[in-house]
Amino acid sequence: MRGLLVKSAVATALLLASALALSQARVTRPQVPLPEGPLRNVILKNCVSCHGIDDYAFHALSRERWQDLLRDRHVNHPVKAMSATDEALLLDYLAKDFGPEGTPFPRKYIPPELDSFYDDEQGRQQLDGVCTECHELDRVYETRGSLDRWRVLLLEMRARGAHLPNDPDMERLAEWLSRVQKANLFE
Ligand code: HEC
Ligand code: HEC
Secondary structure (H helix, E strand, O other): OHHHHHHHHHHHHHHHHHHHHHHHOOOOOOOOOOOOOHHHHHHHHHOOOOOOOHHHHHOOOOHHHHHHHHHHHOOOOOOOOOOHHHHHHHHHHHHHHOOOOOOOOOOOOOOOOOOOOOOHHHHHHHHHHHHHHOOOOHHHHOOOOOHHHHHHHHHHHHHOOOOOOOHHHHHHHHHHHHHHOOOOOOO
16 A cells, blocks of 8 residues: 555656656747748748747648648738738748648647546547548557657647647547557556
8 A cells, every 4th residue: 555655656746747847848939040032021021020930830731731820820910912922932931941741849838737528439529520630540549658748749730730729628638548548558
């Protein structure tokens, strides 16, 4: 009994330490240099009046998905219409420097405390609704991991464009995945 208590205290301490490491590891921001050449003016003219260019690095998307993202994020913040040539220059750059084969810069994420949890049906519904947009669920079922690992993975999927807009819902999904696809004992 005492052994069990010590073990669970150690497990809790480890969990806290890793949650802390996770939040502390995420305070830096990405560094994105302003590109040279004609693109430089396109960006200066259209893209820097409201926010910087460094947050492009939070994403790793195809050209098509970049186009969707720019449209979606600016619905309430209209961006000046660009000429087709300027838009093509911008999208080529985004898809090249922040393309799907890259690794999105991790965002600061503070895991919310949950007061309700997904059951299997709710968890599966999320997988069917959100994840199959880009890949088969084999990828998910072939992966096992702790809550931390699932969190990081879902943040990465979100940065790739997965529709996981709400932190508590994402946390519920990570928590459910960490139960049904739990880490191997010796991982
Ligand atoms: C009129 C102000 C405005 C201009 C001009 C503007 N943006 Fe934005 N942009 C925003 C706002 C506000 C958001 C955040 C929207 C949200 O999160 O719902 C945003 C979000 C973004 C995001 C997502 C950032 C993230 O953290 O995920 C990207 C990428 C982006 N903009 C790129 C661009 C590019 C490229 C241009 C130039 C074509 C541009 N923006 C011009 C206001 C602007
Ligand atoms: C916008 C597209 C997109 C969506 C939506 C998406 N993914 Fe992914 N996912 C990817 C891409 C691209 C890769 C391949 C990344 C790589 O190989 O580096 C991937 C890889 C993975 C992997 C394997 C990662 C590894 O390290 O082996 C897992 C697990 C995964 N996704 C889980 C999910 C889950 C769970 C969801 C739904 C909540 C989801 N994905 C939704 C694009 C997406």
